[in-house]
Amino acid sequence: MSGVGGIIVETEAYLPDDAASHSYGGMTERNRAMFGPSAQAYVYLSYGLHWCLNFVCLPASAVLIRAIEPKWGLETMRERRGVSRDRLLCSGPGRIGQALAINMEQNGLPLWREPFCLRLPEARPEISAGARIGISKAVEQPWRFGLANSNFLSRKF
DNA sequence: GCTCGGATGGTCT
């Protein structure tokens, strides 16, 4: 996203047949991107004011990007966020949306080229799992994943 | 450190 970003440290999975997933109940105008090809972005507006970024995986499945350890373009992200503490730059899906200037223009864009730039980690990281955050259905599913020892989580595992 | 509640608007029933 024009030179801003970092290391993804927290995600949540949303599957087909998952009552907490936007894809649950079939395709609508809003969630159309979720039913499209894999490896594209799915963007939606949360609570009327937060843009949230997902990666579409299998059909009707997506991974919500919940937290990033800021690495690149810190000044730009600080300006967009209006915060001084780097801890709060990208620690939460809505904060990521603001820091990366996410909006509907990215909805449905492929992830393998500009404005995205995805890389695998050099070493396989230790991934922790836990219950998802901020949902009211399928609460018990442990489909929140991330780096438990990161300082940039939206919440501890 | 914590909890609580308001802001805010698209989507779906």
Next chain:
DNA sequence: GACCATCCGAGCG
């Protein structure tokens, strides 16, 4: 008209 995959600031300890 209710429901949200949220954030932030105020108030309190």
